[in-house]
Amino acid sequence: MRIFDRRRNPQGKSLANRQRFMRRAKRQVTEAVRQASSDRSIRDMPGEEKIVIPADSLHEPRLRHDPRTGQQDGVLPGNKHFRQGDRVRRPPEGGGSGGREGSPDGEGEDAFTFVLSREEFLDIFLEDLQLPDLMKKSVTRSEQVSYQRAGFTASGAPTNINLLRTMRNSLSRRIALRRPGRGEMAELEREIEAREAQLAEKSEAENDPELIALRARLERLRRRAREIPFLDPLDLRFNRFEAVPKPVTQAVMFCLMDVSGSMSEEMKDLAKRFFTLLYLFIQRRYRHVEIVFIRHTHRAEEVDEETFFYSRETGGTLVSTALEEMRRVIDARYSPADWNIYAAQASDGDNMTADGPQVAALLEKDILPFTQYYAYIEVAGGVGELLRTRSNLWQTYAPFSESHANFAARRVAKRSDIYPVFRELFTPETERA
Amino acid sequence: MTTLFSGGDWSYDSLERSYQAIEAIALGELGLEIYPNQIEVITAEQMLDAYASIGLPLMYNHWSFGKQFAHNELLYRKGARGLAYEIVINANPCVSYIMEDNSMAMQALVMAHAAFGHNHFFRNNHLFRQWTDADAILDYLAFAKGYIAHCEERYGARAVERLLDAAHALMDQGVNRYQRKRRTGPQWSEARERERRAYAEASYDDLWTRTRPHAPEPPRARPDAPAPDEALDLPEENLLYFLEKHAPRLAPWQREILRIVRQLAQYFYPQKQTKVMNEGCATYVHYRVMNRLHEQGQLSDGGYLEFLHAHTAVIFQPDFDDPRFGGANPYTLGFEMMRDIERICREPSEEDRSWFPDIAGCGTPMEVLRDAWVEYRDESFLLQFLSPSLIRKLRLFELTGEEDEPDYLVAAIHNEQGYQKIRRALARQYDVSLHEPDIQVVGADLQGDRTLLLQHQVYDGRRLDEADATLVLHHIARLWGYPVVLLEVDAASGATWRRLHCHQPDS
Known part of the structure; x- marks a missing residue:
């Protein structure tokens, strides 16, 4: 008998099958995922998501009897009081006691339930969306480097020695120069010994021509082995590494929101959903993502998440203060050379008319040139408000949508708009066509 | 005698000791005859995985196994269903998988059950001896997995998937019930495949294909001429075999995959016919062995109670x-x-x-x-x-x-x-x-439109599930390449119950 421990065998052997399964059920799964996300708050995205999809696409048909047809005959255990010849009412369709068989695999046939991992869920959820301008343009200016393998070199540090290459070179050189092998010399030595043993008399040995020849040959071989070294500096090979500039893999996301009295809780909730989506999305593209929350009324300040969403503040509305604050934070902490900067602004569109030019100037000069993407979401409280004439802020921002590729403005009125608008913003041009 | 182990945790040492003790009882007292044993410890996830691929650890890839896995995983995590304590493979050496989470008493029970009970049954029952080849199965599975992966690469995963879907749908009808099985093994399959390819390469003639004269169409045989059904050796109950040998439009690799699925169906056929005996044999053996261990004082009272608990649940x-x-x-x-x-x-x-x-x-x-x-x-x-x-x-x-x-x-x-x-x-x-519908190929209109004629013998009025049968007919039509008709004929009266058909195989 042999016992093997297979627990350390590669895990996830079922992955290939799972991928095939997911591909098969793709359409249904995508639909179910979108459904799941519109129903439920996305901010506390669960670790895993249970998904129910219709089973028809996954049905595996077999040629089998229809259990409802023909004569039926079966033996069951546990008779209590039946006598031969009794009649028993047939249980209603769908099994129960006395029913002979359920569905062949014992599960409901209408729906198939299984669990998606968080990764799979997000993959499908954010499928075929792309961050505009994904790579930092300033990649070449980046000061961080990483080392990549780049072939071999004849000089280097001892720690980087490539044994395989080195020994291969050594071997081929030894073969080419016919360096005598250890076996060859050992054999010669044995021959000499044998000869010496044959010639018992020492004096005889001194003069034996064969022995002399053998010894001379051994001496030649030894000299040759000394002169041709086992390992020559020529043989050495080292792994070579090349420094390549590392792309910036960190991003910062600015959330800007108007918290003046005109923003209702509902509007804030809409804004929050949009921020969360954006955060999830950015997080999947960068290794490290930070968030900065800036709220504003007629003055702006950087706050933590709790305060940002839940504390109340009264005052007028000056959007330029928020942009000022954003510029200040960028200058202080997030050098555009090292950070990918994203900004999302949510507002009900109110702004002091006099503030317009200042906002435009800030955006034009100090914000847009350094940000990867700037999304403006105008939240409207009810459906009616959508029909309202364009807001102050919208009027200020409208020209930027035209002139800057990294600026976008959209209106959102209800929860179910969020995801479509989000998708629309980040679907690459090519696919939209 | 001292107890073999104490406490719940198992170790390789206690596994080994228990195995020896069980072996002494099973072979010495019960007189069992077994294949050499190989015991493999696996994790719960690996157990789920083996589950999903019909109990075989070395299975080719297909989405249906992924579906099974997802389904079992959910049930297992919800706690709706426990995992089997073991899986055992009819092979030589006989491979038993035991889970790392089992307690030592359970491991002993599982070894007695699988490594001796099932093992004895596999080795001795005439159905297994006649229809399965325990020496070759693991190698054959390895070949199948490799071959199908190779086909996916060469002909596309989608094409292979559709073929496997169709083949799986016919697995129950892919079994020889009466003939004696001929020897097969992976080395044979590979050699055959090599030969085929070598022949195709040797006989390839570019010039001939381009300049081949267009011979006039041979005159069509009169419609009333008898169809050369003799060549097809009809009727044939093994649909997979028939399609593999006679479907006009399948490529060689497709035939080989049909063959793989057919071999697996055949391999499992004895297990289907001996569920009660196989499990009865294994359960009886573990019951006798565990009781004997307890009598001899090798199994503590605690361990014995744990065994009884599991046994009664089973x-x-x-x-x-x-x-x-x-x-x-x-x-x-x-x-x-x-x-x-x-x-x-x-x-x-x-x-x-x-x-x-x-x-x-x-x-x-x-x-x-x-x-x-x-x-x-x-x-x-x-x-x-x-x-x-x-x-x-x-x-x-x-x-x-x-x-x-x-x-x-x-x-x-x-x-x-x-x-x-x-x-x-x-x-x-x-x-x-009696359980599975009796379906046979009875005709193929080779002179005409090549419609394949299947017949279901209806006993006691038990007809096919129509929705499923229609889907399977589509699969058959795809393999056959031409229309397929299925007649449900009453075995007693000869009257036709129903006629199902698939006119056009979807490409």
Whole structure:
């Protein structure tokens, strides 16, 4: 008998099958995922998501009897009081006691339930969306480097020695120069010994021509082995590494929101959903993502998440203060050379008319040139408000949508708009066509 | 004697010790004959994985295994279903998988059950000896996995998937029931595939293909001429075999994949026919072994209680009106029958003497059991050995019903008049050939539009599930390449119940 421990065998052997399964059920799964996300708050995205999809696409048909047809005959255990010849009412369709068989695999046939991992869920959820301008343009200016393998070199540090290459070179050189092998010399030595043993008399040995020849040959071989070294500096090979500039893999996301009295809780909730989506999305593209929350009324300040969403503040509305604050934070902490900067602004569109030019100037000069993407979401409280004439802020921002590729403005009125608008913003041009 | 282990945790040392002790009892006292054992410890995830691919660890990839896995995983995580404690493969050496989470007492139980009980059955039962090749199966699986992966690369995953879908749908009809199996092995399959390819390469002639003269169409045979069905060797009940050999439009690699699926279907066919006996044999063996270990003082009282707990759970049979009832439990039936045979051999009643004159009171139950394990399958075993006393114990009764009657009739209960009827009815229930529809290829209109004609023999009015049958016909049509018609013909009267067809194979 042999016992093997297979627990350390590669895990996830079922992955290939799972991928095939997911591909098969793709359409249904995508639909179910979108459904799941519109129903439920996305901010506390669960670790895993249970998904129910219709089973028809996954049905595996077999040629089998229809259990409802023909004569039926079966033996069951546990008779209590039946006598031969009794009649028993047939249980209603769908099994129960006395029913002979359920569905062949014992599960409901209408729906198939299984669990998606968080990764799979997000993959499908954010499928075929792309961050505009994904790579930092300033990649070449980046000061961080990483080392990549780049072939071999004849000089280097001892720690980087490539044994395989080195020994291969050594071997081929030894073969080419016919360096005598250890076996060859050992054999010669044995021959000499044998000869010496044959010639018992020492004096005889001194003069034996064969022995002399053998010894001379051994001496030649030894000299040759000394002169041709086992390992020559020529043989050495080292792994070579090349420094390549590392792309910036960190991003910062600015959330800007108007918290003046005109923003209702509902509007804030809409804004929050949009921020969360954006955060999830950015997080999947960068290794490290930070968030900065800036709220504003007629003055702006950087706050933590709790305060940002839940504390109340009264005052007028000056959007330029928020942009000022954003510029200040960028200058202080997030050098555009090292950070990918994203900004999302949510507002009900109110702004002091006099503030317009200042906002435009800030955006034009100090914000847009350094940000990867700037999304403006105008939240409207009810459906009616959508029909309202364009807001102050919208009027200020409208020209930027035209002139800057990294600026976008959209209106959102209800929860179910969020995801479509989000998708629309980040679907690459090519696919939209 | 000292106990083999104490406490719940297992170690390789205690596994080894327990194995030796179990071996001494199983081979020495019960006289079992086994393949060499190989025991592999795996994790819960690996167990789920093996589950999903019909119990074989080395299976080719297909989405349906992924579906199974996802489904089992959910049930397992919800706690709705525990995992099997073991999986055992009919191979030489016999591979048993045991889970790392089991306690030591459970590991001992599992070893006795799988590594000795099932192992003995695989090695000795005539069906397994005749129809499966335990020496070659693991290599064949490795070949199949590699071959199908290779085809996916070469012809596209989608094409392979569609082919496997179709082949899986026909797995139940891909079994030879009567012929003796010819030897196959991976080396044969590979060699055949190589030959085929070499021939194709050697006979490829670019010039000939381009300049081949267009011969005039051969005159069509008269429509009333007899179809050359002799060449097709009809009727044929093995649909996979028929399609592999005769489907006009399949590429060689497609035929090879059909063949792989057919081989697997054939490999599992004996297991289908011996559920009760196989599980009964294994359960009986572990019961005897564990009791003996306890008697000898090698198993502590705690361990023994744990074993009893697991054992009773395994052989639990809810009554038919219990909400937990999900059909007859093959473990219960099998185990009870083995115990019953033991009783008849040792202390028979008058009734047993008249029912089983050959074995009653013979005093050598192991000999009788070993012989039964070799010679019978479920259906014949029940017919031979189900005793009145067991029918009374399980309170078996027979229900019959006609299709459009609102009531079932209690046809037999556990009384003098009922024993024979119940025994026959229960045996019929385990007769795979009655269970699965009898479908045969009866014609292929090779002179005309090549419509494939299938026939389902309808017994006792039991027809096919129409929705499923239609889907399967589409699969068959895709393999055959031309229309397919399925007639449901009553076996007694010869009347046609229904005609199903698929006119156009979808590409």
